[in-house]
Amino acid sequence: MKLGEKAINTLACVATLIAIGLLVNACSLWTERQLALAKTDKLQVKLTQQMRFANEHSDYETYKTRLLSKQNYLEQKVEQQLSLNNGLQRLQKQALAQGLQLSKLQMEGKPIALQNGLQMQTLNVSTVGEFYSLLRWLRQVERNGCKVKELRLQSIMETKDVLKIDISLEFYFAN
Numbered sequence: 001m002k003l004g005e006k007a008i009n010t011l012a013c014v015a016t017l018i019a020i021g022l023l024v025n026a027c028s029l030w031t032e033r034q035l036a037l038a039k040t041d042k043l044q045v046k047l048t049q050q051m052r053f054a055n056e057h058s059d060y061e062t063y064k065t066r067l068l069s070k071q072n073y074l075e076q077k078v079e080q081q082l083s084l085n086n087g088l089q090r091l092q093k094q095a096l097a098q099g100l101q102l103s104k105l106q107m108e109g110k111p112i113a114l115q116n117g118l119q120m121q122t123l124n125v126s127t128v129g130e131f132y133s134l135l136r137w138l139r140q141v142e143r144n145g146c147k148v149k150e151l152r153l154q155s156i157m158e159t160k161d162v163l164k165i166d167i168s169l170e171f172y173f174a175n
Helices: 002-056 058-096 131-143
Strands: 102-115 119-129 146-155 163-172
Touching: 002 058, 058 102, 058 119, 058 131, 058 163, 131 146, 131 163
Parallel strands: none
Antiparallel strands: 102 119, 119 163, 146 163
């Protein structure tokens, strides 16, 4: 019986070693499969991107037209920003020329498109200065294409000459 038990124990050990070897082999194969799947996914994404690029650029004239339309759109945006920035700088310079102190110049919302290529931007302005200087500046502002939407005056000094004015302006500029 001892010989039979030794043979059975030996066979059990051999079977356990074979099972462990198969398990290690299965783990390494599973890892290789996962790496192969990841590589396949990356290649599929790259192929999809290349196919999309090829489809977009297969017709050179269409590609050129799209590119020019994007360029024109960006140029218009730059011109609009320059026009708006130039207008705001002009308002600031005119206020300084009249001896006014601008304490706030804030845009409200986004520009609204109007007819004939015009756009309108609402501005909130707060300034301090003498009454007649404020009047002269408001006349200049209206001549430059702004419309006074709302106006609030406050006396802030002992003298009646120095006033604080809060204005809501509609600033019109070309596209």
